[in-house]
Amino acid sequence: MSGYISQNLRSQIESIDHKRCCYCLTTEANSGMPMTIDHIQPVSKGGLNTLENLCLACRTCNEYKSDTTEAIDPLTGELVALFNPRKQNWKEHFQWNNDASQVEGLTAIGRATVIALRMNNAVIVATRKRWFTIGWHPPD
Helix, strand or coil, X not given: CCXXXXXXXXXXXXXXXXXXXXXXXXXXXXXXXXXXXXXXXXXXXXXXXXXXXXXXXXHHHHHHHCCCCEEECCCCCCEEECCCCCXXXXXXXEXXXXXXXXXXXXXXXXXXHHHHCCCCCHHHHXXXXXXXXXXXXXXX
């Protein structure tokens, strides 16, 4: 059951996640789009409405993630779990390229997540380039 997520829990998630996507780090302030609540472990696979299983995600990452929990690492060809923002550190699995327009996966988890969530789609890459030139990107 996806069920109700209380305003108190939503506020906690927004505070912890600094109003930015836990996957691609797009901020609500830069994008102008409200973040969505993502179930890290989807409800369809037994995920609950708990702080440990919920995070902010931009609409694009959330839609592409859908109920996916694993993806193929393009380097090794192995099936690996997607990045879990509540249990793993972003900087251990990802980095920005030189102009901060693309997210690069550093690990099998990072590489598989970048591909599965299409974190470097043409629209966001072009947008990140603009944000970079005016000093809005990359986030701290």
